[in-house]
Amino acid sequence: MSRLNSSRELEHLRERLREQRQNIATTVMVCGGTGCRASGSSAVIDAIRDELSRQGLDLSVRLCVTGCHGFCEQGPVMIIEPGNVFYCHVSPEDAFEIVSQTVMKGEVIERLLYTDPVSGERVQTESEIPFYRAQDRQLLSQNLMVDPCSIEDYIVAGGYSALTKVLNAMAPEEIIKEVKSSGLRGRGGGGFPTGRKWSECQEAPGDEKYVVCNADEGDPGAYMDRCVLEGNPHLVLEGMMIGAWAIGAWKGYVYVRNEYPLAVKHSRIAVEQARELGLLGDNILGSSFSFDVDIARGGGAFVCGESTALMASIEGKVGEPRPKDVHTVVDGLYHKPTTLNNVETWANVPSIILNGSSWFASKGTQGSKGTKILALTGRIKNTGLVEVAMGTPVRTVVFDIGGGALDGKQVKAVQTGGPSGGCLPVDKFDLPIDFDVLSEAGSMMGSGGMVVMDEETCMVDVAKYFLTFLQDESCGKCVPCRLGIDRMLEIITDITEGRGRPEQLDLLEELADTVSQTALCGLGKTAPNPVLTTLRYFRSEYEAHINEKRCPAGVCKALITYLIDPDKCTGCGVCLRACVHGAITGGKKQAHVIDAQLCQKCGICRSECRFDAIRVA
Amino acid sequence: MPPQTLDQILEGRRSQPGQLIEVLQDVQENHGYISEEAMQAVSRGLGVPLMEVYRVASFYKAFRLHPSGKNVLTMCMGTACHVRGARLLLDQATGQLGVKPGGVTPDGLFSVERVNCLGACALGPVVTVNGSYYHHMTPGKLRKLIETLSRQETEDSQNVQAE
Numbered sequence: 180m181s182r183l184n185s186s187r188e189l190e191h192l193r194e195r196l197r198e199q200r201q202n203i204a205t206t207v208m209v210c211g212g213t214g215c216r217a218s219g220s221s222a223v224i225d226a227i228r229d230e231l232s233r234q235g236l237d238l239s240v241r242l243c244v245t246g247c248h249g250f251c252e253q254g255p256v257m258i259i260e261p262g263n264v265f266y267c268h269v270s271p272e273d274a275f276e277i278v279s280q281t282v283m284k285g286e287v288i289e290r291l292l293y294t295d296p297v298s299g300e301r302v303q304t305e306s307e308i309p310f311y312r313a314q315d316r317q318l319l320s321q322n323l324m325v326d327p328c329s330i331e332d333y334i335v336a337g338g339y340s341a342l343t344k345v346l347n348a349m350a351p352e353e354i355i356k357e358v359k360s361s362g363l364r365g366r367g368g369g370g371f372p373t374g375r376k377w378s379e380c381q382e383a384p385g386d387e388k389y390v391v392c393n394a395d396e397g398d399p400g401a402y403m404d405r406c407v408l409e410g411n412p413h414l415v416l417e418g419m420m421i422g423a424w425a426i427g428a429w430k431g432y433v434y435v436r437n438e439y440p441l442a443v444k445h446s447r448i449a450v451e452q453a454r455e456l457g458l459l460g461d462n463i464l465g466s467s468f469s470f471d472v473d474i475a476r477g478g479g480a481f482v483c484g485e486s487t488a489l490m491a492s493i494e495g496k497v498g499e500p501r502p503k504d505v506h507t508v509v510d511g512l513y514h515k516p517t518t519l520n521n522v523e524t525w526a527n528v529p530s531i532i533l534n535g536s537s538w539f540a541s542k543g544t545q546g547s548k549g550t551k552i553l554a555l556t557g558r559i560k561n562t563g564l565v566e567v568a569m570g571t572p573v574r575t576v577v578f579d580i581g582g583g584a585l586d587g588k589q590v591k592a593v594q595t596g597g598p599s600g601g602c603l604p605v606d607k608f609d610l611p612i613d614f615d616v617l618s619e620a621g622s623m624m625g626s627g628g629m630v631v632m633d634e635e636t637c638m639v640d641v642a643k644y645f646l647t648f649l650q651d652e653s654c655g656k657c658v659p660c661r662l663g664i665d666r667m668l669e670i671i672t673d674i675t676e677g678r679g680r681p682e683q684l685d686l687l688e689e690l691a692d693t694v695s696q697t698a699l700c701g702l703g704k705t706a707p708n709p710v711l712t713t714l715r716y717f718r719s720e721y722e723a724h725i726n727e728k729r730c731p732a733g734v735c736k737a738l739i740t741y742l743i744d745p746d747k748c749t750g751c752g753v754c755l756r757a758c759v760h761g762a763i764t765g766g767k768k769q770a771h772v773i774d775a776q777l778c779q780k781c782g783i784c785r786s787e788c789r790f791d792a793i794r795v796a
Numbered sequence: 797m798p799p800q801t802l803d804q805i806l807e808g809r810r811s812q813p814g815q816l817i818e819v820l821q822d823v824q825e826n827h828g829y830i831s832e833e834a835m836q837a838v839s840r841g842l843g844v845p846l847m848e849v850y851r852v853a854s855f856y857k858a859f860r861l862h863p864s865g866k867n868v869l870t871m872c873m874g875t876a877c878h879v880r881g882a883r884l885l886l887d888q889a890t891g892q893l894g895v896k897p898g899g900v901t902p903d904g905l906f907s908v909e910r911v912n913c914l915g916a917c918a919l920g921p922v923v924t925v926n927g928s929y930y931h932h933m934t935p936g937k938l939r940k941l942i943e944t945l946s947r948q949e950t951e952d953s954q955n956v957q958a959e
Contacts (some may be wrong), residue, residue, distance in 0.1 A: 217916045217929030251918030400875030402915035437821060437858050439915060476821050478856025481912065495816035495844075497855045554917055556876035562918035594875060628917075630875045644878050648912065654855075757936055781891070782884040786934030 182457035185465040186343040189334070196335045205240045205282050207231075208323055209257040209269075212247030212410060213402075213441055214563075219270070220255035226274035227257075234278055243332070246322040246410015246445075249564035250310055253293060258305050258323065265305035266291040296560055296582055313579045315542065316566045317550045318526050322410035327445045330452040333413040339458060341529035342420050346466045349532075354425040355381060358528065361536035362548035367393055367521030368484070368599065368625050369701070370547070370614035376518055380508040381426040383516035388428040390419050391512060391519040393489060394435035394442060397481040398597030399648065401628030403552040404522035406564055408435065409442040411526070412449035416472060418525030420458070421532060423470045426518050431472040432493050438479060447474050481598070481652035485700045486511070486519050488654070499654045500700035521626065523552060543569030547613045547624075555581050557630040558588070567612060574608040577631055588633040592716070596625025598645045598652075599705030601712030602638060621712045623705070637734035638717040639724055643671045645709035653703070660703030663694035667710060676737040679725035688714060733795035736780050740796060745770035747792035754784035754793065799826040802834060806841040813844045816852055820859055829860040857912070865900040865907030867945055869893075870924040874913035877920035881934075885921055886910060888935045892942050905949050906942075 183189050209215075209224050224244055231237050248256055253267035259281050266277070269291060280286040292301040293308055302308050325332035333339070345354055359374025380388060392415060396404040408415055419431050433446050450472050453459040461469045480498045483489045488498040490512040511517025527549060531539045540548045547569040553576060555565045560582035567576060577583070577593055584590045592602045601622035603610070610616050614624050632641065646668040655661045667690050670683050691707030691714075698704045714721060723729050730738040743754070743763075750768040762778040765771030773784070773793075785793040805822045809815040819842065823834050830853050839846040853859045871886045886897065889908045893901055900907040916922045919931035923938060930941065 213914075214916050214918055217919055217922065217931055251916070254919075396915070397912065399873070399878075399913035400917050402913070402917055405915045438911060438913070476818065477858070478817055478821075478852075479858040479912070480856050492817060493814075495814040495818070495852070496848075497852055554876075556917040556920065557879045562876075564918075597875070628875065630879060632879055636879050641879070644875070648873075652912075757939075759939075779891075781888060781935055782881065783888070783935045783939060786936040 180456060182455070183464055184457065186347055189339060189343060189464060193334050193337075196331050200241070200335065203239060203241045204261075206243055206260045207240060207257060207277075207282065208243045208245050208260070210246075210248045210255060211244040211327075212251070212406060213439070214247060214251030215254035215256060216441075218251075218254035218268075222271045223255045223257070223269050223274070226271035227277065230274040230278040231282075234283070236278065236282065240282055243326050245325065246327050247319075247406040247564060248323060249314075249316070249319050249406075249566070250308075250561070251563040252561060253563075261285075262287075263304040263306055265293055265302070265308065267293045309582070310561045310563070310565075310580055313575060314566050315550050315568045317530065318407060318411075318414075318523070318552060319564060319566045321414060322406070325411055325413075327410050327412055328448050330413060330449070330456065333411070337533075338413055338529075339417055341532040342417050342458070343464065344532055345421050345424055346464060346468060351381060351425045351427065354421060354532070357536045358425075358531060359536075361531045361539040362543070362546075363524065363527055363531060363539065364547060364614060365521060366523035366527070366551065366626065368596070368623070370624060373520060373524055376508055376520070377422060377426055379506070380516045380518045383509045385516050386427075387513075387515045388426055389512045389515055389517040390423045390426065390428045390431040391490070391493070391517060392419055392431070392433040392525050393484065393486075393519055393521045394433055394439075394446075395477045395483050395489060396436055396439075396522075396626065397484045397652075398626050398628050400556055400594075400630045401554045401597055401626045403554050403564055403627055405436075405439045405442050407526050407552070408433070408522050409439065409445050412442075412446045413453070414529060415446070415522055415525045416449055416453055416459075418520075418528035419472060420463070420470055421528050422518055422520065422525065424468050426516070428518070429470055431470065432475050432512070433472060434475045434477055434483075434489055434493055436479065437476040443474065443476060450474060480654070481648070482654045482700070482702050485702055488700070489519065490517065497654075499656045500702075502699065523626075544611060544613045544616075546615045551612055551624070551627055553612070553627045553629045555629050555631070557594075558585055558633040558636060559583065559590070559631040560585055569613055570611045572609050572611055573603065573629075576612070576629065577608060581631060584631070584633040588635065590631055590633050591636060592632045592638065594622075594630040594632065594641065594709075595628065596623035596708070597628050598648050599623060599701070599708055600625045600628075601708045602632070602641065602716060603712070604716040607716075621708065621715060623708070635732050635734070637675075637730050637732035638713040638720045639671065639675055639730075640732070640734045642710045642713045643668065643675055646671055646706075649702070649706045653706075657697075657699035657703060659694045659697040660699065660706060663690055663698070663703075664706055666690055667694070667707070671710070674721060674724045675730070675735040677724075677728045679721075681722075681725055683725070684714065684718075684721060739780065740775050741773050741778050741780060741784065742794055742796055743771050743773055744792045744794060747790050749790055749792075751790075753787050753789065757783050757787045759783070802837045802841075806838070810841050811843045813842050816842055816844055816849065817856070820849075820853055820856075824859055829863045862900070863904075864909070866905050866949070868907050868909060868924075868926055869942075870909045870911050870914070871897075872914045872916070872920065872922040872924075873910045874917055874920070876917035877913075877922055880920045882921040884935050885923060885933055885938050888938050889923075889942065892939060906945070
C-alpha cells in the first residue's frame with residue numbers, strides 16, 4: 180500500500196477496503212491470543228484455513244485470527260458471524276464439521292457450545308454467556324474485529340479516525356481539555372489523572388519531548404496490557420499519536436516485556452505498517468505533525484514499572500529508580516519532558532476523542548470513570564479477562580462473571596493490585612471497583628489483576644509469596660526496601676515453618692510501617708501492603724500458625740500432613756504406584772495409608788487421586 | 797534463520813550506548829546466553845565500559861550469563877499459578893532433576909527456570925518446555941512429562957551411538 184498524504188486519502192482507502200469486503204458473507208473469528216495459543220489454537224487456525232480452501236471458500240469466508248477474546252479458560256475459542264455462534268475447546272479435528280455445517284449451512288454443532296456451569300445448559304451465542312453478559316467490553320470487544328497484524332482490518336473498523344479528527348479539527352489544548360474532562364485516570368497502577376499529566380508535560384519547557392507506552396506489565400497475575408497490545412496494537416499506537424500531538428512530542432517508545440513475544444511481534448508489525456502508510460513519520464497525513472515510535476524490549480525487572488526506572492531502562496541502563504523531586508513530565512527520558520502512560524490508558528484515548536469526554540465520563544463513579552479490564556484468575560470457575568464499568572461491585576466480578584470458587588469450595592478473599600496491592604476478604608466484596616475505594620480498604624486497583632483465593636489458600640503463604648517476589652525484585656538501591664523486605668520475609672518464613680512467636684506480629688507491623696514511609700520509590704512504599712492487609716483481615720490465620728503450629732488452609736509444608744480418608748479411598752492403588760517415596764501402603768480394594776515419616780509432601784498422590792480421598796491437615 | 801553473529805547484531809548500532817539492552821536481548825536470542833566474550837565485544841562496539849555491560853546483563857532477569865540446558869523447563873511463579881500450586885511444581889521439577897532453579901543438570905540436558913509471570917494466568921499453573929505451553933499442570937503430570945523427556949533423550953543418544 181502506498182503512503183497516504185491526507186485525511187481524505189485515508190477515508191478513500193477505508194471506503195475501498197469496505198467495498199472489497201462487501202461480498203464476504205461469513206466471518207470466522209478464531210482467538211490467536213497467548214492463552215488460546217497455549218491451548219493449541221494455532222493448529223485449529225491452520226486446520227480451518229485448510230478446510231476453507233479445500234471447500235473453495237477462501238474468498239467468500241473471512242478467517243480472522245484475532246487477539247484475546249477474554250475467556251481464556253475455554254480456549255481455543257471462536258465466534259462465527261452471522262449468528263454470533265460461540266464455540267469453545269475447539270480442536271483441529273473439528274474443522275471439517277465447523278466449515279461444512281456452521282459456515283456453509285448455519286447449523287450449530289451442539290458439542291462445541293459452551294455449557295453454563297450453573298444451569299448446566301448449553302449456550303449458543305457469545306452474548307448469552309453469563310461470563311460476557313455482565314461485562315461492558317469497550318476495549319476488549321474491539322479485539323474481536325481485527326487481526327492484529329492487519330492495519331486494513333483496523334482501518335475498516337474505523338481506526339485512525341480519531342487521529343484525523345485531532346489533526347484536522349482539534350488544537351492540542353482542546354485535546355487535553357477533552358481528556359481532562361473525561362476523567363480518565365492512569366490504568367497502570369497509581370490512577371493519576373491522565374489529562375493533568377498531559378497538560379503538565381505540554382507546559383514543560385523544551386522542544387524535545389517524548390511519549391512512552393508502558394507495556395512492561397510486571398504484576399504477576401495480570402495480563403490485560405499484553406492482551407490489548409497483542410490484540411489491537413494500532414489502537415495503542417493511535418492513542419500515542421494523539422497524545423504526542425497534544426503535548427508536542429515527536430518521538431515515542433513502547434516499552435514491552437520480552438516475555439510477551441507475541442506482543443513484541445505484533446507491535447513491531449504495527450509500527451512498520453503505520454510507517455508504510457505515512458501514519459508514522461514526517462508530516463503525518465500531510466499535516467505539520469511528525470512522530471515516530473520505536474519498540475524497546477524490557478529486561479524482565481518488576482521495578483521497571485516505576486516511571487524513572489523504566490526510562491533508565493529505555494536509555495539502556497540499569498533500571499534503578501531515582502528520586503522524583505522533579506517529575507518525569509518535566510525531567511523524564513533523556514532528561515526531557517516525557518508522558519508515560521500504560522497500554523490500557525493509551526487504548527482509551529481514541530474513543531474519548533471520537534465519542535467525547537461526556538460519553539466516557541457517563542460510565543463509572545465520581546472519581547473513577549470509564550471501564551477497567553481486570554484479569555480474573557486464581558481459584559475460580561471462569562478465569563479470563565473481564566472488562567466492567569468502574570463502580571461494579573467486586574462481588575459481581577467474582578460471582579456473577581467468575582462463577583464463584585472451584586469444586587464447591589468457599590471463596591475467601593481476592594487479591595487486587597499485584598505485589599503492591601492487598602487482599603480483600605469476602606465481607607468487603609460489596610466495595611466497588613474504584614481507585615480510591617480500593618486504596619482506602621488497604622488494597623489498590625493496580626493494573627487490574629484480581630486473583631481469587633479460597634479456603635485452600637493460606638494467607639500467610641500469600642504474604643510470603645509476595646515478599647519473596649519483592650525481595651527478588653528490589654533493585655537494592657535504598658536501604659528500607661532492600662533490608663526491610665528481607666527482615667519481613669525472615670519473620671514470615673519463621674511463621675510458616677513453625678518457629679513463629681506472638682511478638683513477631685507487632686514487629687512485622689512496625690517494619691511494614693517503616694518501609695512504606697521511607698522507601699525511595701513506589702515499589703518499596705507499597706511492598707508492605709500484602710503483609711498489612713493479610714494481617715488486618717486474616718490475623719487469625721497468622722495466630723493459628725504461631726500458637727497452634729497449624730496451617731488452616733493446608734499449604735505450609737512444615738505444618739501439614741497428608742492423610743487418606745478411608746471412607747473415600749477405594750484402594751485402586753493409583754496413589755501407591757504414583758508415590759516415588761514409597762510412603763503409601765495398602766492392599767487391593769483396601770483403604771491405603773500414608774507413612775508420615777516417608778512422605779515428602781510433594782502432592783503427586785493428591786493430584787492423581789480420582790476419588791478426592793487425599794487431604795491435608 | 798541462522799543465528800546472527802555478534803558483528804551482525806552490532807551492525808548499525810555501534811557507538812550507541814542507549815542500544816545496550818536491545819543488543820544484549822539479541823545476543824541472548826541468537827546465542828542462548830551472554831558469554832564473557834560477547835560482553836567484551838558489546839562493550840567495544842557500543843562504547844560502554846565492560847563493567848557497565850556486566851552490571852546491566854546481571855541486573856535484568858531476561859539475561860542468562862551461562863548456557864541453558866538442552867531442554868528448558870520454565871515454571872510460571874505468577875500469583876495466579878501460585879494459588880493453584882505452582883510451588884509444588886517447582887519443587888517437583890527441581891527435586892526430580894536434582895537442580896536448583898536457574899541451574900542445569902550435570903549432563904546438560906535440562907535446566908529449570910522460574911519466571912514471574914507468563915501472562916497465561918487463566919490456564920494456571922503453567923509450565924513451558926522449550927517454549928511449548930503445558931497448562932493446568934499437576935505434580936503428577938509434570939513428573940510424567942519429565943520422565944518422557946528423559947526417555948526421549950536416552951533414546952536419542954542411543955540412536956546416535958548406534959549410527
